[in-house]
Amino acid sequence: MKAKFLVPLLLFFGLAGFLAFGLTLNPREVPSPLIDKPAPNFKLARIDDPASTFALEEMRGQVWLLNVWASWCVACRQEHPLLVRMARQKLVPVVGLNYKEVRGDGALNVRGMALEAETALAVERARGWLSDHGDPYVLSVLDVDGRVGIDFGVYGVPETFLIDAEGRIRYKHIGPITPDSLQQVIMPKVEELRRAG
Amino acid sequence: MQVDVVVKPLRTIALAMLLAAALPTAAQPAAASTAAQGAASADLAPTVAPDPQLEADVQELSHKLRCLVCQNQSIAESNAPLAVDLRDQVREQLASGRSKEDVVDYLVARYGDFVLYEPPLKGATLLLWGGPALLLFGGAGWLVLRLRRRSSELDATAGLSATERTRARELLAGRAQPSSESPESRS
Incomplete structure (x- = not known):
């Protein structure tokens, strides 16, 4: 008990250790409860052909990414060149979920706008953005009111979900994909799921 | 005292x-x-x-x-x-x-x-919910233990023997001279 005076010092180091670890965490990244759960099914209009729909089960048998984007989303612009490069290298199929294209844009006032008009405007805006910046997606679907986004637990754009061959969500990337996160996290997981499947 | x-x-x-x-x-x-x-x-x-x-x-x-x-x-x-x-x-x-x-x-x-x-009460949040009570009661318990020990230590050391008590009484009454080896003597 001679080293009793060391106790406060040790307590301090313990606390400092916890705080230092806390500094490395990002409080904006809320862990998703959907990991390893079946991805919520949806059936939404396609941007290339709004008369036809795309359903989640159509990607069954493939390991793929669901990338949530919108033309008003600034961070999407940042990750987009990487998505285009991924598409060119045929790394992994990416389906785009266009999230609240019109009503998510703070610069637009869409109160009282009819759903048909809003959908038409969303298609026009999304197509324009894809032709300006390149279209890396297998296809993109329209989530006009953000309901599917809520089902996926989306709380910010961009977000990217890694979905396995059985339609389960295996990983969620919050924020823009960076070359580092692609090489070190996403692609290793894709390879692993492909080997397993 | x-x-x-x-x-x-x-x-x-x-x-x-x-x-x-x-x-x-x-x-x-x-x-x-x-x-x-x-x-x-x-x-x-x-x-x-x-x-x-x-x-x-x-x-x-x-x-x-x-x-x-x-x-x-x-x-x-x-x-x-x-x-x-x-x-x-x-x-x-x-x-x-x-x-x-x-x-x-x-x-x-x-x-x-x-x-x-x-937050819901479950295994992972047990410490979160119980922590404050744990700290309060743990701290209070520790304090009580410390105080008990200290008072028993005081009892053991502060008690005067019968001869010391008589000498003290004599000193207070002015009937005796402080001894020269007393640490408080100002010689």
């Missing part, structure tokens, strides 16, 4: 307990003010359920759900687009007759426990 040593920390404990008891009451005005703030921002929100009871339920539930964008606001207080969407979801689902628990489960399934302002 000996009594004093014991009483003072006891007083501190009592004070700490009083403070702890006063805390919930102190928190109430704060809660009331956030409720007022929430009502103010609800004025800005376009949709309100026609049934006042339903709207009251929506408001009550919205105050318990965290906005994932702002993180330090409930979805009732926040005007972030997602908060508006989630409020609409809460309203729509309550209106369709689902219970409050159903709506909470719906949101927890999508956004996790993070969406709850009050």
Whole structure:
């Protein structure tokens, strides 16, 4: 008990250790409860052909990414060149979920706008953005009111979900994909799921 | 003198307990003010359920759900687009007759426990809920042990033997001279 005076010092180091670890965490990244759960099914209009729909089960048998984007989303612009490069290298199929294209844009006032008009405007805006910046997606679907986004637990754009061959969500990337996160996290997981499947 | 040593920390404990008891009451005005703030921002929100009871339920539930964008606001207080969407979801689902628990489960399934302002009591949150009580009672127990030990130590050392007592009495009465080896002598 001679080293009793060391106790406060040790307590301090313990606390400092916890705080230092806390500094490395990002409080904006809320862990998703959907990991390893079946991805919520949806059936939404396609941007290339709004008369036809795309359903989640159509990607069954493939390991793929669901990338949530919108033309008003600034961070999407940042990750987009990487998505285009991924598409060119045929790394992994990416389906785009266009999230609240019109009503998510703070610069637009869409109160009282009819759903048909809003959908038409969303298609026009999304197509324009894809032709300006390149279209890396297998296809993109329209989530006009953000309901599917809520089902996926989306709380910010961009977000990217890694979905396995059985339609389960295996990983969620919050924020823009960076070359580092692609090489070190996403692609290793894709390879692993492909080997397993 | 000996009594004093014991009483003072006891007083501190009592004070700490009083403070702890006063805390919930102190928190109430704060809660009331956030409720007022929430009502103010609800004025800005376009949709309100026609049934006042339903709207009251929506408001009550919205105050318990965290906005994932702002993180330090409930979805009732926040005007972030997602908060508006989630409020609409809460309203729509309550209106369709689902219970409050159903709506909470719906949101927890999508956004996790993070969406709850009050974390649920389960294995992983046991320390969170029990920690304060553990600290309070652990600290109080430790203090009591320390004080007991100290008072028994004082009893052992401060007690005077019979000869010491007579000598002290003689010294006080001026009938004896202080011994020269006394540490207090100023020779």
